[in-house]
Amino acid sequence: MTDHNQNQNDTTHFGYQQVNRDEKVKRVADVFHSVAGKYDLMNDLMSGGVHRLWKRITIEQSGVRRGHKVLDIAGGTGDLTLRFSRIVGPEGKVVLADINDSMLKVGRDKLLDNGVTGNVEFVQANAERLPFPDNTFDVITIAFGLRNVTDKDAALQSMARVLKPGGKLLVLEFSKTENPLLTKAYDFYSFNILPKIGSVVAGDEESYRYLAESIRMHPDQETLKSMMETAGLSQCRYQNLTGGIVALHTGIKP
Known part of the structure; x- marks a missing residue:
């Protein structure tokens, strides 16, 4: 019995595959090394540019003000960091954190190109x-x-720990659609069209197939809300965007 539990705890999902936890970390890293250079272009193509609206809503809901300290986790190519750095001003600070050094390099170059230096x-x-x-x-x-994090509960607890009391966590992530027709169309797009775009534009069909699968394996809105509450956050709520294709979850550290 112990062995069975041990094995279960040592494995996790990489898309639809069951893999060793350590292997998932490496394979997710490989995906983002592969797509880093074309990440912004692919985001625009995949979402029809709508990801910019989702991020703008996140900024508006964040309540970030001049002088604040902000952490942008999995900040990748720096879309949110760029905007936050302008809001917090020279007295504030934004930390762009990413597990993937290829994504960090792309983000750093992009921010430097946009004249962001001092407060990031x-x-x-x-x-x-x-x-x-x-x-x-x-x-x-x-x-x-x-959705790319292996132990989401540990990550949410870690985020809650480094938040100031009264501070706010915002999780913007693909989620579950409420409309069966939209779900059907979205599934067709994700599994038939998205990997082909990845193949043509980024030369990498497999990575985009993984990204589509990882979206389906991510907890639904209510589950993620409960996970945030378990991590010690209060006033947890979510807002569905684009029919629930994406949801913005927020929580406050008591």
């Missing part, structure tokens, strides 16, 4: 074990990153 720091970090002291940040965001 780049940290290669695992969301499950954030390398920051307790009660550090006013706001933490993770956009389209949580």
